[in-house]
Amino acid sequence: MSGNVTLKxxxxxxxxxxxxxxxxxxxxxxxxxxxxxxxxxxxxxxxxLVKAHDFEGAVAALWAAAGLEPAPSAAEIRNALGRxxxxxxxxxxxxxxxxxxxxxxxxLRTGLSMLADxxxxxxxxxxxxxxxxxxxxxxxxxxxxxxxxxxxxxxxxPVAPDRHAGHAEDFIRILRDEAPAAAEVEALNAxxxxxxxxxxxxSTFTAxxxxxxKAGTISAVVGAxxxxxxxxxxxxxxxxxxxxxxxxxxxNIEPWLERKxxxxxxxxxxxxxxxxxxxxxxxxxxxxxxxLTNGNERVRFAREVELAALKALRAAKPGHRIDTNMEYxxxxxxxxxxxxxxxxxxxxxxxxxxxxTAHVMEQERVGRLIRPQSRYVGHWPEGExxx
Numbered sequence: 001m002s003g004n005v006t007l008k009x010x011x012x013x014x015x016x017x018x019x020x021x022x023x024x025x026x027x028x029x030x031x032x033x034x035x036x037x038x039x040x041x042x043x044x045x046x047x048x049l050v051k052a053h054d055f056e057g058a059v060a061a062l063w064a065a066a067g068l069e070p071a072p073s074a075a076e077i078r079n080a081l082g083r084x085x086x087x088x089x090x091x092x093x094x095x096x097x098x099x100x101x102x103x104x105x106x107x108l109r110t111g112l113s114m115l116a117d118x119x120x121x122x123x124x125x126x127x128x129x130x131x132x133x134x135x136x137x138x139x140x141x142x143x144x145x146x147x148x149x150x151x152x153x154x155x156x157x158p159v160a161p162d163r164h165a166g167h168a169e170d171f172i173r174i175l176r177d178e179a180p181a182a183a184e185v186e187a188l189n190a191x192x193x194x195x196x197x198x199x200x201x202x203s204t205f206t207a208x209x210x211x212x213x214k215a216g217t218i219s220a221v222v223g224a225x226x227x228x229x230x231x232x233x234x235x236x237x238x239x240x241x242x243x244x245x246x247x248x249x250x251x252n253i254e255p256w257l258e259r260k261x262x263x264x265x266x267x268x269x270x271x272x273x274x275x276x277x278x279x280x281x282x283x284x285x286x287x288x289x290x291x292l293t294n295g296n297e298r299v300r301f302a303r304e305v306e307l308a309a310l311k312a313l314r315a316a317k318p319g320h321r322i323d324t325n326m327e328y329x330x331x332x333x334x335x336x337x338x339x340x341x342x343x344x345x346x347x348x349x350x351x352x353x354x355x356x357t358a359h360v361m362e363q364e365r366v367g368r369l370i371r372p373q374s375r376y377v378g379h380w381p382e383g384e385x386x387x
Contacts, residue, residue, distance in 0.1 A: 024200055024208075024370075025200065025362075025363070025366075027359070028042075028066070028067075028362070029041070029042060029062060029355065029358050030042070030197040030199050032199040037278050037279065037280055037323075039198065039280050039281065041058070041061075041062070041196065042058070042062050042064070042065040043061070043065065046280055046284065047280060047284055049194075053074065053193060054074070054168070054189045055193055055354075056074045056075075056077040056081065056166065056167060057074035057077075058192075058193040058196050058354065059077050059139070059354045060072055060076075062354055063135070063354075063357070063361065066358040066359070066361040066362045066365075067362065067365055068131065068132070068361050070131075072129065072132055076129070077136070078167070079127075080127075080129070081136060082140075082162070082163030082164060082165070082170075083127055083128055083163055084136045084137045084139065084140025084141065085140040085141075085143060085144050085161035085167075086140075086160075086163050087137065087140065087141075088115075088137070088140050088143075088144040088145065089144050089160055089161055091111060091114050091141070091145075095107065095110060095111045095114065095145065095148070095149075096148065096149075096152050096158070101149075103342055104149045104150060104153070104340075104342050104343040104345075105225070105342075105345045107145065107149040108142060108146055108225065108346045109222060109225055109229070111141060111149075112138060112141060112142065112221060113218075113222055115137055115138065116134075117134060117215070117216025117219055119133045119137050134216070134217035134218060134357075135217055135357035135360070135361075138217065138218060139357070143161075143167060143170070143171045143350050144174065146175075146343060146346040146350060147159070147171060147175040148174075149346070150339070150340060151175070153342075159173070159174040159177045161174055166189075168188040168192060169185045172185065172337065175338070176338060183291050183292050184292060184337060186291060186292075187288040187289070187292040187333060187336075187337065190284055190287070190288040191285065191288060191333055191334070192350065194281045194326070195281065195326070195330075195348055195352055196351050196352065196354040197352070197355030197358065197359075198352075201233065202227045202230075202232075203224040203227040203228040203233060203352065204355060206220075206223050206226070206227040207220040207221065207223060207224035207359050207360055207363075208220075208359050208362075208363045208370065211359070211360040211364055212366070212368065212369045213369060214364070217357060217360050220356065220357075220360045221353055221356050221357065224352075224356045225349050228348070228349055228352070229345065238331070238341040240331035240332075241331045241332075241335055241341055242341075243268050243269070243305075244298075244301065244331075253305055254308055254312070257305075257308055257309055258312065261313065262316075267309055267313065268327065268328075269327050269328030269331065270309055270310070270313060270322055270323070270324055270325065270328070271323070271325065278323035279325040281326035282323075282325060282326045282328060282329050285326060285329035285330055285333050286329050288333055289329055289332050289333045292336050292337070298336070302328075302329075302332045306324055310322070310323070310324065330344070
């Protein structure tokens with residue numbers, strides 16, 4: 001046969017379920033070493049990236065690593081994000097009046113869908129350089145939309161952004177309508193920098209597939225958010241807090257853990273599909289929580305649960321290395337910042353959009369449609385045998 005027709009006997013062998021260990025792209029953005037417990041982002045170990053940059057600086061580093069030219073500075077990103085937040089605030093009345101969402105994440109999906117893949121030069125964003133206008137508009141809008149939705153759930157009016165403020169600082173302010181403490185801004189910056197990118201996960205792969213069709217940056221971001229929304233990818237921090245609530249008291253920690261482990265239940269916040277040792281992001285969040293709470297009782301309780309859970313898991317599964325993952329301390333950190341449980345996924349997306357858009361830039365430079373093969377396992381037409 002000629003052309004693009006593939007004979008049954010020529011079909012490629014079936015790969016691992018879930019595409020485990022299948023290399024889908026080459027990237028300069030991040031590297032996850034699960035065996036060593038190491039995460040490299042834009043040439044930095046993630047712990048060093050947090051020390052070196054606030055969120056705006058991390059965005060600049062990621063987009064430079066993606067090959068964006070000219071590469072914007074952290075100061076240019078900060079200025080552009082401020083203007084993008086202002087522009088996004090204009091969409092909020094229409095979003096809140098639409099009532100086309102049941103959750104904060106669904107509302108964020110709707111709100112991002114209101115953006116254009118190629119934003120024009122309106123009064124709010126004309127000073128944003130054209131080559132970063134779409135990714136910056138997504139980043140800015142995500143913060144404004146999330147804060148407005150959380151406030152709407154509480155029966156409160158949205159708060160207008162301050163374009164002169166840093167992104168983390170302004171998000172907390174428009175969420176709570178009060179100036180945040182310096183420690184709160186530091187903690188949120190650490191969180192957002194740490195989760196900005198993490199290899200070829202499900203949502204990032206989704207973004208790259210959409211980008212490969214040349215659908216546009218906003219379309220890729222919305223698709224990635226839809227993938228993140230699934231509980232197998234982005235839904236763990238809320239259940240961590242539910243677990244802590246259910247345990248309740250120090251006296252109940254060990255009996256609760258013994259009962260759950262004996263029943264085969266999964267303990268939320270422990271173990272990771274990739275990391276075989278401690279998730280390096282958990283250590284960053286642990287330090288951020290310490291800075292933020294200064295010995296808060298909830299944090300002390302969470303640490304007691306963590307130590308007891310690790311001990312119980314290792315006793316129940318000798319020979320298996322099970323460590324705390326980043327969702328555990330993400331839950332405690334975001335709770336301390338006053339972010340409700342149903343907004344955790346959206347706050348994560350606020351940061352991960354930095355990585356999604358960097359992958360979009362990188363994929364668009366490749367310029368090739370992602371089009372994998374599949375193996376047909378259904379019935380063949382009558383009288384025809386499978387090869």
